Amino acid sequence: MAKLTKNQKVAYAKVDADKAYNLQDATKLVKQVSFTKFDESVDLSVRLGVDPRKANQMVRGIVTLPHGTGKTVRVLVLCTPDKEQEARDAGADHVGLDDYIQKIESGWTDVDIVITMPGVMAKVGKLGKILGPRNLMPNPKTGTVTNDVGKAVKEVKAGKIDFKVDKTGIIHASIGKVSFDAAKLYDNAHELLQTIVKLKPSAAKGTYLRSISLSSTMSPGIRIDAKNVAG
Secondary structure, rough: OOOHHHHHHHHHOOOOOOOOHHHHHHHHHHHOOOOOOEEEEEEEEEEEOOOOOOOOOOOOEEOOOOOOOOOOOOOOEEHHHHHHHHHHHHHOEEEOHHHHHHHHHOOOOOOOOEEEEEEHHHHHHHHHHHHHHHHOOOOOHHEEEOOOOOHHHHHHHOEEEEEOOOOOOOEEEEEEOOOHHHHHHHOOOOHHHHHHHHHHHHHOOOOOEEEEEEEOOOOOOEEOOOOHHHO
């Protein structure tokens, strides 16, 4: 293990590795153990008691964080000409169809979210090999394949995120920035956790929320008492 810097030692000393904090205290502490000069992301990691290899135990959902993520979300809307102005008015950064499909086929993927319409999915579907590995492929389950493109753009700009359990049984999600007030971090984390609780698969047995950790980009993880957020 690499030697800790002076600032890292100070940060690690503030976190009791043997303690499970309540969510409110954890969101206050994560701000206190940030020592970088940039505005770090605050991330939540939730280990679930599910087997993601089984379709009936896959956990995936969407949630609108009350205070957004703090990140600038770059949105591309692939739509028919009659919907282009609606997308632009809603705040989309890039709008078009065939021209952007060609750009993506040439390797361009400089966006965070891609939204499209059911009527053009035949064209967009060809981009699966490029967009899929980058988690950019539009999906009706996450609200990114819709005829109401304006609403979809506004939602993702306001803080709507999608999440899913990875192959190791963990959900990772960004819930804000260190510059957020602790109360806002709490609200965002609580909203995400309650959404995950509601998505518990009926096939999942035993303890569902196995462990929860809150951290900023460079800080130590802060263990959260899962029993306090189980319902």
